[in-house]
Amino acid sequence: MDILKKKKNLNYLEMHPFRNYEYEFRTENLVDVLVPRFTNKFARKYILPKMKNPFIRANLDELGSYLWLQIDGKTSVAKLIEIMVAKFGETVEPATERVLLFLTQLYKAGFINFLELKKGD
Numbered sequence: 114m115d116i117l118k119k120k121k122n123l124n125y126l127e128m129h130p131f132r133n134y135e136y137e138f139r140t141e142n143l144v145d146v147l148v149p150r151f152t153n154k155f156a157r158k159y160i161l162p163k164m165k166n167p168f169i170r171a172n173l174d175e176l177g178s179y180l181w182l183q184i185d186g187k188t189s190v191a192k193l194i195e196i197m198v199a200k201f202g203e204t205v206e207p208a209t210e211r212v213l214l215f216l217t218q219l220y221k222a223g224f225i226n227f228l229e230l231k232k233g234d
Contacts, residue, residue, distance in 0.1 A: 129228040130193075130216055131186030137170075144178035146171040146224055171224070176205060180215060186228055190216060 139145045147168040173181055176197070183196055194212045197205045205211055219225040 123229055125213060126189065126191040126194075128190050128230075129186055129188065130184045130190065130220075130225045131228060132181070132184050132225055134224055136181065139170075139172060142175060142178060144173045144181050146173065146181065148224070176201060176211075177215060180212065184225060 134149075135147045136144045137147060148171055150167055150169055179200060180193060180197060183193055188196075190212070193216075194208050197212055198208045216225065220227070
């Protein structure tokens with residue numbers, strides 16, 4: 114995985130993801146991740162106050178929402194896979210590949226990071 118290129122001695126399954134963004138519930142069990150529209154200081158100061166909403170809402174499906182809520186910085190990737198299999202059974206199979214792909218996509222988009230990657234920055 115691309116994540117492991119940063120540090121070669123890490124095992125993806127033993128890493129601990131944490132969320133970079135806040136979220137809101139769209140419905141009872143579906144989550145919208147609130148991604149800030151601007152990270153640039155100038156844009157935040159002068160453009161953002163004129164906008165209706167300072168966030169872009171990234172809508173997650175049922176599986177993504179459930180996984181998002183389990184990401185806490187304390188639970189390992191291996192444990193997250195176990196949790197997903199326990200909750201969704203065969204619906205999430207092949208669970209390891211799907212969870213790893215989803216976490217990689219979240220990482221690349223900046224939605225999450227990993228404790229192990231932050232420690233030696």
